[in-house]
Amino acid sequence: MLVPVIAGVDGSAESLAAAEWAAHEAVRRDRPLRLVHAWNWHPRQEDGEMVTAAQRHLARRFLRQAEDRIRRICPEVGIEDEQVEGPATAALLKAAEHADLLVLGSRGLTGFTGLLVGSVALGVVARATRPVVLVRAGEEACDEHLLAGDGSASTRTGYRDVVLGVDLDDPCDEVIEFAFEEARLRRARLKVVHAWHQPSPIGLGPGDINLVEGPQRAEEWLGFLTAVLQVWREKYPGVEVAETVTEGRAQSVLVRAACGASLLVVGRRITERPAGPRTGPVAHAAIHHVGCPVAVVPHV
Structure with a gap:
């Protein structure tokens, strides 16, 4: 069954x-x-x-x-x-x-x-x-689809992007796979977004990116994102993937990226906290401020 x-x-x-x-x-x-x-x-x-x-x-x-x-x-x-x-x-x-x-x-x-x-x-x-x-x-069903040539709503056009938020400090297979599968089901483009910020000199560790210029730092993050997604591109060869790295707070970056999307996919870590389960700041911002449907995928 x-x-x-x-x-x-x-x-x-x-x-x-x-x-x-x-x-x-x-x-x-x-x-x-x-x-x-x-x-x-x-x-x-x-x-x-x-x-x-x-x-x-x-x-x-x-x-x-x-x-x-x-x-x-x-x-x-x-x-x-x-x-x-x-x-x-x-x-x-x-x-x-x-x-x-x-x-x-x-x-x-x-x-x-x-x-x-x-x-x-x-x-x-x-x-x-x-x-x-x-x-x-x-x-409505037409909200997931691109506008028709005359600018009207339609369910006969292709699907809008599926947007996935990825934390490159801890990329999660369950969340990434869910987003790729949703894009495959819709024959939609998957837009993968990572938000990064300039670390303070005090906070840099031995394995952290320590490039001086912002553009170079963004290029490094984009390389990491491409490497993380490579196995999923091979598993889902029919899914078109657009990778984006943006400087800023993850919550704000994802809310902007999800504008005009058919679906936003975010993760939520399963943890037992003294204060009880929580959604996490990124998922919390998404479900409060994003207009399209939001998928929250739990992971360990």
């Missing part, structure tokens, strides 16, 4: 956009789509059964709404649905363990609204052991 692409559904505009994106992704991956709605069991005995019945009815309505939308725009995908009990974050994390990919809606974009990504989405991204894609409300 094929492992499904799973989309969390809660009736919001964001979750409907996520379900639609997940449907197209399931078709690209030749996977079934599973829609999941999580609701909390009501602990009060006197009205627990009534509340449970109401929640099940609401869940069924949300799932049917998503199914109807998907069947209209993506009739070729196989759909199944599931209602699960428990706090939404925990329920979705459990569902993600059996997913090829988990897709969730994400609120907010820039400035103060960037704080509205949502506690459930943030909680899942920070703890998931499988890749999670966050999708904004209003995302």
Whole structure:
């Protein structure tokens, strides 16, 4: 049995956009789509059964709404649905363990609204052991594609770039492979971005690049990036790759690079910290401030 692409559904505009994106992704991956709605069991005995019945009815309505939308725009995908009990974050994390990919809606974009990504989405991204894609409300299939010759939106044109953020101090195979596969599925160009900054003289170590001129330093980083990607170019010969090294903070560089992309791919290290799991500064900035869908790929 094929492992499904799973989309969390809660009736919001964001979750409907996520379900639609997940449907197209399931078709690209030749996977079934599973829609999941999580609701909390009501602990009060006197009205627990009534509340449970109401929640099940609401869940069924949300799932049917998503199914109807998907069947209209993506009739070729196989759909199944599931209602699960428990706090939404925990329920979705459990569902993600059996997913090829988990897709969730994400609120907010820039400035103060960037704080509205949502506690459930943030909680899942920070703890998931499988890749999670966050999708904004209003995302449509044509947004992943290049404009037509007359400047209009179209789903018949090629896909926009897939953008991958790479940390050359610790390049991760899982993240790089995910991005190459997404580019292959779309027949899109993969734009690989590394952000670097001038080190202070005090911070330089024996193995650090210690060139005086910025252009020469950038050339060195580009050489490192090319070397890291060589094995993946050989594994994915059909994927066109554009390599970019830019001086600046990784968060800002990636947000700019993702403008006009079909998908941004970033990594998140799986660590157990005293304060609990975290998304990391780069993933945090991406999911708060990037307009296109963002894939967060966990790695050790």
